[in-house]
Amino acid sequence: MFKVIVVGHDGSEGARRALAMAVDLARGGSGVRIVIAYVEQEIVGKGGAPMPVTADEIEADLRREAEALSGEGLDVSFHVHHAVLGGPAPPILHIAHEAGGDLIVVGTRGRSVLAGLLVGSTAQRLLHISDLPVLVVPARSTA
Numbered sequence: 001m002f003k004v005i006v007v008g009h010d011g012s013e014g015a016r017r018a019l020a021m022a023v024d025l026a027r028g029g030s031g032v033r034i035v036i037a038y039v040e041q042e043i044v045g046k047g048g049a050p051m052p053v054t055a056d057e058i059e060a061d062l063r064r065e066a067e068a069l070s071g072e073g074l075d076v077s078f079h080v081h082h083a084v085l086g087g088p089a090p091p092i093l094h095i096a097h098e099a100g101g102d103l104i105v106v107g108t109r110g111r112s113v114l115a116g117l118l119v120g121s122t123a124q125r126l127l128h129i130s131d132l133p134v135l136v137v138p139a140r141s142t143a
Helices: 014-029 054-069 089-099 121-129
Strands: 004-008 033-043 051-054 075-083 105-109 134-137
Touching: 004 014, 004 089, 004 121, 014 033, 014 089, 014 105, 014 134, 033 054, 033 089, 033 134, 054 075, 089 105, 089 121, 105 121
Parallel strands: 004 033, 004 105, 033 075, 105 134
Antiparallel strands: 033 051
16 A cells, blocks of 8 residues: 655654554555654754754664664665754655655654644644645553
């Protein structure tokens, strides 16, 4: 059904659940490729120089995860996009278009109902801007 699944990943537990869902979908199909999309957010620091907000360890961990999944026989690649403004949703969509993606999978951040309306801001933004299907993997129920 889906041939290229793009997973927006930020190292969070929600993103790990999203990747696990993408892996399940890939294993259920034939010739499915997974693209892990990581957006390194930067803010402008003193003197106008960008300052990374995220840690290099996240990128290294995601690269290792992609290699481990590839070692299990899955077709997995890893893409990094550096962004100063606009948040991660537009770069994830850009990566999906470049990769020929036909599904974007993201997790939720587990925010409160008032703060996040049950959906993390990146997932919510993707639902509004994407011309591709977006699968939002919810947090585990505590009930």
